[in-house]
Amino acid sequence: MNSRLSLPLLYDRVSRVMPEAEWLSHEDDVAAILELKRRRNAVILAHNYQTPEIFHGVADIVGDSLALARKAVDVEADIIVLAGVHFMAETAKLLNPSKRVLIPDMQAGCSLADSITPDDVALLRLAHPGVPIITYVNTSAAVKAASDICCTSGNAKKVVESLGVPKVLMIPDEYLAQNVARETDVEIIAWHGHCEVHELFNVQDVRDLREAHPGVIVLAHPECPPDVVAEADFAGSTAVMADYVGEKKPARVVLLTECSMSDNVAVHHPDVEFIRPCNLCPHMKRITLSNIRKALEEDRHEVTVDLALAVAARRAVERMLAV
Ligand code: 13P
Ligand code: SF4
Numbered sequence: 314m315n316s317r318l319s320l321p322l323l324y325d326r327v328s329r330v331m332p333e334a335e336w337l338s339h340e341d342d343v344a345a346i347l348e349l350k351r352r353r354n355a356v357i358l359a360h361n362y363q364t365p366e367i368f369h370g371v372a373d374i375v376g377d378s379l380a381l382a383r384k385a386v387d388v389e390a391d392i393i394v395l396a397g398v399h400f401m402a403e404t405a406k407l408l409n410p411s412k413r414v415l416i417p418d419m420q421a422g423c424s425l426a427d428s429i430t431p432d433d434v435a436l437l438r439l440a441h442p443g444v445p446i447i448t449y450v451n452t453s454a455a456v457k458a459a460s461d462i463c464c465t466s467g468n469a470k471k472v473v474e475s476l477g478v479p480k481v482l483m484i485p486d487e488y489l490a491q492n493v494a495r496e497t498d499v500e501i502i503a504w505h506g507h508c509e510v511h512e513l514f515n516v517q518d519v520r521d522l523r524e525a526h527p528g529v530i531v532l533a534h535p536e537c538p539p540d541v542v543a544e545a546d547f548a549g550s551t552a553v554m555a556d557y558v559g560e561k562k563p564a565r566v567v568l569l570t571e572c573s574m575s576d577n578v579a580v581h582h583p584d585v586e587f588i589r590p591c592n593l594c595p596h597m598k599r600i601t602l603s604n605i606r607k608a609l610e611e612d613r614h615e616v617t618v619d620l621a622l623a624v625a626a627r628r629a630v631e632r633m634l635a636v
Contacts, residue, residue: 320344327365329583330576339366342602346371349609355392357605358385358405361551362571362597363396369580371605372396377552378404378450379467383634385409394608395616398423398596402616403454407627408634414616417604421596425451425536428506429485434459437482441502446482447472448629449489451508454618458625460484463633466535467550469493473501475636488512492535492542510592511536514569518590519544522567526588530563534570545569558582571597 320343324336343366350357350371358381359372368375374384378401385393385405393414395402400423402416434446434456447469448460457463464472464483470493473481481499483490485506494501514537522529532554533545542548547557554568555578565586568575572591579587607613618626 323370326369326580330365330579336366339370339602342606343370345606346602346609349606353392353609354390355394355609356388356390357394357396358388358401360397360401360597361555361577362573362594363577363600364573364598365576365580366602367396367600367605368573368577371602375577377465377467377550379465379550380552381405382408382450382465382630386634388412392609394605396600396605397421398426398594399616400426400451400453403618403626404450404630406616406618407454407457407623407630410618410623410627413612415608415612416614416616417601417608418599419614421599423451423596424509425449425486425506426453426456429456429504431455431459433504434484437484437504441480441482444480444482444502445476445478446484447476448484449486450630450633452485454622454626456485457629458622460629461632462636463629465550465633467552468633468636469535470496472633472636473497473499486536488538488542489535491539492537492548495539495543508536510571510594511569512538513592514538514541516540516544519569522588522590526565526567529565529567529588530561532557532566532568532570534568537569541569554578558585573597 356373358374359368382404386408393412395416398421402414406414445461447464450463450465482502484504487503487505490501490503531545533542533548535548567588571594575587
């Protein structure tokens with residue numbers, strides 16, 4: 314979609330969150346990427362945590378983890394560039410295996426994905442025989458392959474309740490599991506993984522924000538600790554937070570999540586005041602216009618999934634998409 318907009322029109326989109334001088338430093342890469350996408354028949358999928366010049370400047374499809382997975386299925390272009398982290402690129406490859414999937418930086422990982430291995434999952438299965446294993450998409454394909462079904466923060470409760478059982482394992486995000494457990498009668502056994510970005514928020518942050526910014530509406534991501542979510546006005550995935558702002562149009566809002574999220578949402582809501590304490594995800598920030606350009610110029614870095622794992626991992630993701 315962006316390839317049809319001129320560079321000044323693209324700048325108009327982000328002018329509320331980016332000084333013109335900064336945009337000018339990006340223009341050369343933006344123009345080159347738009348041309349490379351056309352020439353190479355490529356699309357860019359970007360997560361909500363990507364910087365505004367990527368999110369609003371070159372991305373074709375944007376959203377939360379769930380939306381990116383759903384939309385990856387239908388991509389017809391030859392190449393998918395995933396502006397996000399490695400598990401997202403693997404998920405796109407699982408769901409649309411005939412496409413070449415590129416990630417601009419192979420080191421773009423995730424503390425949750427690093428917190429659990431397939432051997433850990435096998436031990437959990439032995440310890441809890443017959444209990445289904447729900448795995449957050451923020452994991453490797455090998456961990457997904459060892460699981461029964463996946464979930465994202467956008468559908469976790471729905472996935473838990475879809476199984477019709479009294480007890481489930483939900484791995485590896487302990488806080489997501491605890492936050493979902495508060496909303497359902499299903500017993501949830503958690504793992505001890507945490508998101509290194511969201512675990513940094515605490516209850517005192519929320520109280521200080523309310524005192525400094527009277528009337529502020531506090532939205533928290535469900536990867537935040539449960540006491541933070543309890544102190545917030547509302548919790549949801551990145552897409553759910555964006556929808557909340559669009560529908561309720563709070564006069565003042567704070568999004569307890571990654572920093573680029575507020576910038577990307579603020580672009581669409583000039584009447585909403587965004588209070589900006591946030592935490593950066595170092596993995597998401599590895600993706601830049603410059604390495605997206607290189608990815609398209611040099612066909613790098615291709616993400617593949619071991620065939621032996623792909624069938625079982627795809628089954629877990631597709632089972633989630635069917636819920
Ligand atoms: P969602 O966009 O699915 O809410 O996920 C947040 C996240 O931390 C992804 O890495
Ligand atoms: Fe992983 Fe947290 Fe970064 Fe998302 S924000 S990629 S969950 S470390």
